[in-house]
Amino acid sequence: MKLLTLNFLTCARKTCKTNPAAFPLHPREAELEQIEAEINPLLIQNLLPRINWEVLKTISQELGLPSLPESAPDSEDFMTEEGEPTQTLKDLHTLLMEMNVQNGKLVCGSCEHEYAIKEGIANFLLPSHMV
Amino acid sequence: MSRPEDILPPDLFYNDIESRKYTTNSRIKSIQASMTNRALELLDLDTPSLILDVGCGSGLSGEILSGVPEEHGGPHAWFGMDISSSMLGEALERDVEGDMLLADMGQGVPFRAGTFDAAISISAIQWLCNAETSDVTPEGRLKRFFDGLYASLRRGGKAVCQFYPKNPQQRSMISNAAIKAGFGAGILEDDPDTKSLKVYLVLTVGGGDVSGTVSRMSDVDVQDARRKDKKRGKEFERKGSKAWITRKKAQSEAKGKIVKPNSKYTGRRRKTAW
Numbered sequence A: 001m002k003l004l005t006l007n008f009l010t011c012a013r014k015t016c017k018t019n020p021a022a023f024p025l026h027p028r029e030a031e032l033e034q035i036e037a038e039i040n041p042l043l044i045q046n047l048l049p050r051i052n053w054e055v056l057k058t059i060s061q062e063l064g065l066p067s068l069p070e071s072a073p074d075s076e077d078f079m080t081e082e083g084e085p086t087q088t089l090k091d092l093h094t095l096l097m098e099m100n101v102q103n104g105k106l107v108c109g110s111c112e113h114e115y116a117i118k119e120g121i122a123n124f125l126l127p128s129h130m131v
Numbered sequence B: 001m002s003r004p005e006d007i008l009p010p011d012l013f014y015n016d017i018e019s020r021k022y023t024t025n026s027r028i029k030s031i032q033a034s035m036t037n038r039a040l041e042l043l044d045l046d047t048p049s050l051i052l053d054v055g056c057g058s059g060l061s062g063e064i065l066s067g068v069p070e071e072h073g074g075p076h077a078w079f080g081m082d083i084s085s086s087m088l089g090e091a092l093e094r095d096v097e098g099d100m101l102l103a104d105m106g107q108g109v110p111f112r113a114g115t116f117d118a119a120i121s122i123s124a125i126q127w128l129c130n131a132e133t134s135d136v137t138p139e140g141r142l143k144r145f146f147d148g149l150y151a152s153l154r155r156g157g158k159a160v161c162q163f164y165p166k167n168p169q170q171r172s173m174i175s176n177a178a179i180k181a182g183f184g185a186g187i188l189e190d191d192p193d194t195k196s197l198k199v200y201l202v203l204t205v206g207g208g209d210v211s212g213t214v215s216r217m218s219d220v221d222v223q224d225a226r227r228k229d230k231k232r233g234k235e236f237e238r239k240g241s242k243a244w245i246t247r248k249k250a251q252s253e254a255k256g257k258i259v260k261p262n263s264k265y266t267g268r269r270r271k272t273a274w
């Protein structure tokens, strides 16, 4: 599961819908793996306004990754004059699209429900009394 | 042929053996691919987007989303949800690029508001009409799903769901649930009145290019539809032609079934895979 995905996933329980603590879900006992992916500058540029930078910082920190800049980069700084991806873009690509939580769990800050992650897939099935 | 939906719950039907058979069957693969391409055509995305694939299965559609070339506005990123761990296992083996959740769409869509540019679902949402336990109902599950889908799409976002309704009741139960959630909704039929009829529910969130809006659809005036019908010269109608579809629609409207108002999609033939 990519850090990109963790920037959007929320707790699935109805009772957590309106609780701000239900987002983001917090990774625990996470096994990280970097899986190479082809860089897609336009996609990252399109996604950037939707990325919650504070959340990205928090999750990176919780995963023990190097700390991120205070504020989100500007997509104007994504390409060199020669049209090559800049280091800024490459770093963001690595962080969002290549860093994966392969195993571990995600914990809701509101209800403390734990969603298990196995082989990169999170289990969001809820027993019906919790739906 | 009996419908899988009538045999077993989805996670049991799509067990290891069935999921492997499904994913390696070249006929299935080509049908699912052509429906995915049709959905993409309807979504009309012109730039790399973030897409939710509901009932993503083994990632047959996802692979196509990841493979849309730059000239056609891709490649797209996608997240998938599926209730069958065997189907997701097949996806893992095929090394698809999207992230996937083991999740029941009838329990909602666990992404924050405005996450997705678009959503697709191929051959899956009819399963929402099954309620496997006594504490849930199809209506409740449909509501949970469409409310969640609506919230997870950004304004101007679209969803295209190809599905296999069991009967006209199921078809309108599904489209009504989408409309109630707030979507602008329309139904598109490819190859109408043939064995390979394909039904696409086309949904938009506020202000998108929609073929039918909520108000226009719920305002369908039965009398009017019939009067319009009588005026149309039927001799010019070819089966499957725009006029024919329009007339069929008028008939359906007269029966009180939800059909989409006419649009640029009406009567367009399905394109083959790109």
Ligand SMILES: C[S@@+](CC[C@H](N)C(=O)[O-])C[C@H]1O[C@@H](n2cnc3c(N)ncnc32)[C@H](O)[C@@H]1O
Pocket: B010, B011, B014, B032, B054, B055, B056, B057, B058, B059, B060, B061, B081, B082, B083, B084, B087, B103, B104, B105, B106, B121, B122, B123, B124, B127, B128
């Ligand atoms: C015919 S397969 C289609 C798979 C994929 N969309 C494709 O086109 O190849 C139907 C899929 O819907 C999934 N499904 C059925 N009910 C579901 C539910 N309640 N939530 C999520 N997925 C479901 C099944 O597990 C199965 O993978």
Ligand SMILES: [Zn+2]
Pocket: A011, A012, A013, A016, A022, A108, A109, A110, A111, A112, A113
């Ligand atoms: Zn929660």
